[in-house]
Amino acid sequence: MRLEGRRALVTGGGRGIGRAVALAFAGEGADVAVIARTGPEVDSVAAEIEGLGRKGVSLKCDVGAAGEVADAVREAESRLGGIDVLVANAGIMKHASVGDISDEMWDETIRVNLSGVFWVTRAAIGAMAGRGWGRVIAMSSVSGKVGGAHRSAYHAAKHGVIGFVRSVALEVAASGVTVNAICPGFVDTRMIEDGRSELARFAGEGRSEEETLDMLRESIPMGRFLDPAEIAAMSVYLASDDARGVTGQAFTISCGSVQA
Ligand code: NAD
Numbered sequence: 001m002r003l004e005g006r007r008a009l010v011t012g013g014g015r016g017i018g019r020a021v022a023l024a025f026a027g028e029g030a031d032v033a034v035i036a037r038t039g040p041e042v043d044s045v046a047a048e049i050e051g052l053g054r055k056g057v058s059l060k061c062d063v064g065a066a067g068e069v070a071d072a073v074r075e076a077e078s079r080l081g082g083i084d085v086l087v088a089n090a091g092i093m094k095h096a097s098v099g100d101i102s103d104e105m106w107d108e109t110i111r112v113n114l115s116g117v118f119w120v121t122r123a124a125i126g127a128m129a130g131r132g133w134g135r136v137i138a139m140s141s142v143s144g145k146v147g148g149a150h151r152s153a154y155h156a157a158k159h160g161v162i163g164f165v166r167s168v169a170l171e172v173a174a175s176g177v178t179v180n181a182i183c184p185g186f187v188d189t190r191m192i193e194d195g196r197s198e199l200a201r202f203a204g205e206g207r208s209e210e211e212t213l214d215m216l217r218e219s220i221p222m223g224r225f226l227d228p229a230e231i232a233a234m235s236v237y238l239a240s241d242d243a244r245g246v247t248g249q250a251f252t253i254s255c256g257s258v259q260a
Pocket of ligand 1: 035036041062064090091
């Protein structure tokens with residue numbers, strides 16, 4: 001098992017990509033704390049982790065609130081005995097043309113997707129560096145590498161995550177802590193399901209939600225959305241000893257849709 005004895009914290013671990021990462025980590029021998037805003041979701045993922053024979057801890061926390069994040073990281077450290085691997089995965093996607101983005105929408109999108117990554121990393125990385133081993137994995141997106149009409153706040157936040165990861169990686173490079181980003185294309189999760197009416201609205205030409213999703217799939221060279229397990233597999237690799245020389249990188253997994 002590649003993560004035997006490691007202790008991990010996964011934000012946004014209640015469903016989708018975060019849940020897949022948390023369960024893959026537990027399957028590789030890690031104890032895992034999961035954070036999300038919705039208590040019942042993280043409780044059920046923690047129970048699934050326990051079902052795999054590992055310690056599972058569920059924590060309710062809004063990653064867009066600095067104080068809550070600091071408290072949740074302290075709680076995770078105390079219940080797991082420390083955090084070796086952090087996956088800053090929680091995120092939200094909002095759709096609006098630039099002239100229609102309210103201050104509230106801009107602020108929430110940046111706060112959750114970018115400041116949330118900063119707050120949780122700041123809270124956890126010092127102890128990792130002190131122990132001389134650690135992994136930070138931030139969930140950016142292909143939206144962190146290319147522009148996207150009608151989603152500028154989300155794309156700005158995801159570009160920001162990559163700049164943050166590259167910079168922090170340099171700061172801690174000599175300490176045994178690696179810092180990387182994963183940049184998925186479309187992944188089959190609630191984020192896409194919940195966003196389908198907005199995706200259809202901005203796709204225009206009177207397409208239905210189903211037709212819009214079909215059009216998006218057809219625009220991808222491999223003709224499909226990703227499964228969360230494919231993102232989890234990359235996360236396991238980055239968290240493992242095998243990836244000890246990999247830092248400051250932003251890995252695209254997009255079924256060929258973005259080549260950067
Ligand atoms: P999802 O909506 O299925 O799950 C998001 C998780 O984050 C949930 O557990 C939710 O409770 C949690 N969350 C959201 N806001 C939070 C907050 N303020 N505080 C704490 N928890 C919060 O989404 P997903 O598709 O699994 O996305 C996970 C990450 O991957 C996000 O950062 C997203 O931007 C990124 N991503 C997703 C896709 C995709 O196509 N689904 C593509 C690229 C990147």
